[in-house]
Amino acid sequence: MNGNYNVMNIILKKITENEIQKLQQIGRKTFSETFAKDNAQESMVKYLEESFSTEKLRTEFQELNSEFYFAQQDHEVIGYLKLNMGSSQTEDKLDNALEIERIYVLKEFHGKKVGQVLYQKALEIAAQCQVQYIWLGVWEKNDRAIAFYKKNGFKEFDKHIFRLGEEEQTDIMMKLDLRNPI
Numbered sequence: 001m002n003g004n005y006n007v008m009n010i011i012l013k014k015i016t017e018n019e020i021q022k023l024q025q026i027g028r029k030t031f032s033e034t035f036a037k038d039n040a041q042e043s044m045v046k047y048l049e050e051s052f053s054t055e056k057l058r059t060e061f062q063e064l065n066s067e068f069y070f071a072q073q074d075h076e077v078i079g080y081l082k083l084n085m086g087s088s089q090t091e092d093k094l095d096n097a098l099e100i101e102r103i104y105v106l107k108e109f110h111g112k113k114v115g116q117v118l119y120q121k122a123l124e125i126a127a128q129c130q131v132q133y134i135w136l137g138v139w140e141k142n143d144r145a146i147a148f149y150k151k152n153g154f155k156e157f158d159k160h161i162f163r164l165g166e167e168e169q170t171d172i173m174m175k176l177d178l179r180n181p182i
Helices: 017-038 041-051 054-061 114-129 143-151
Strands: 005-007 010-014 066-073 076-085 097-105 133-139 155-164 167-177
Touching: 010 114, 017 041, 017 054, 017 066, 017 076, 017 097, 041 155, 054 066, 066 114, 076 114, 097 114, 114 133, 133 143, 133 155, 143 167
Parallel strands: 097 133
Antiparallel strands: 005 010, 010 066, 066 076, 076 097, 133 167, 155 167
8 A cells, every 4th residue: 555545535645755844844833733832932942943853854754663644635734643663662661562653633623533534544554564552642731632542442551751842741651452442
């Protein structure tokens, strides 16, 4: 499969290296929309500059065990997904696992199933890779995301620190056991 398919007028497309600038734009915008109101501006600016720099994204993109997908509607990028496997995972807590590092959707498309379509792509990749778990970290104050993952059968299993600029925040680590889904 080439990574392109259409569900509910949402097209998922595997990102190519020449689309890093688009990834940078959607990454910065969706992260800001999601977290700016609850965090210090200086911390947000620092995080966005560092985490979405062209160099950092290019390095992430070149990881053999990472994949990025755009969600598009009417040829416009409305969200994206980043998956990590093997040594590319941000934590080494679970064997035989796939990490959803990022699912972000433009605010105007919240509640329109875009996140669910991106999540379904993660499930598809997990099945292809025959992993036992899908896991992720989600900010403890991001109630919307926590509810989304719980609705999809994820359970809390640990916590870790996420650095946003100079601030330390707590992420809840959640996992889905693919051998025993809901």
